[in-house]
Amino acid sequence: DAGVTQSPTHLIKTRGQQVTLRCSPKSGHDTVSWYQQALGQGPQFIFQYYEEEERQRGNFPDRFSGHQFPNYSSELNVNALLLGDSALYLCASSWQGEGEQFFGPGTRLTVL
């Protein structure tokens, strides 16, 4: 049973560019949450997707957007990248947002 998978593993972009990160949830899960983890800090909630809609959102600007597909996989898009967007982006999946959230290994984004 595959766990949560994320791609790519690492990514380097320059300021002003756009980036798309991808997440496949654990088998049987239908809810995907995204978190940003800056170096030396705890994860910060970005948003959660359920039934292909954004169900909750944290305190992030609308440069951060997402999508969930019918197969429950999800994308995180960040536009107009800033240096401060450099972080580890974590995806977590659960069943209907309840119970334990299983985390993927993350995508390390570096903005130069």
Added chain:
Amino acid sequence: GDSVTQMEGPVTLSEEAFLTINCTYTATGYPSLFWYVQYPGEGLQLLLKATKADDKGSNKGFEATYRKETTSFHLEKGSVQVSDSAVYFCALRVNYGQNFVFGPGTRLSVLP
């Protein structure tokens, strides 16, 4: 708003020493409490959890008790091993389906 405070690290211990990592929280509701662990280069793994006052979560020799009167959920282990070296995150979730709120993390290094 909801928040989690952890003792600052890094914490350095010798193998077989006793471990305590303090965690206190502020929440508007009645949260569930969690400890997650992050090994180098990996995502977060659930270590243990407690869903109501006086519950004790335990796993792999780690324990934490939900203390509503002191709003605390301190992590303890009687005898740490080198393999316990990681970053430990305390987290809360107020309701099912809601996002997690994480503390800043405490880095633990165990020396042989």
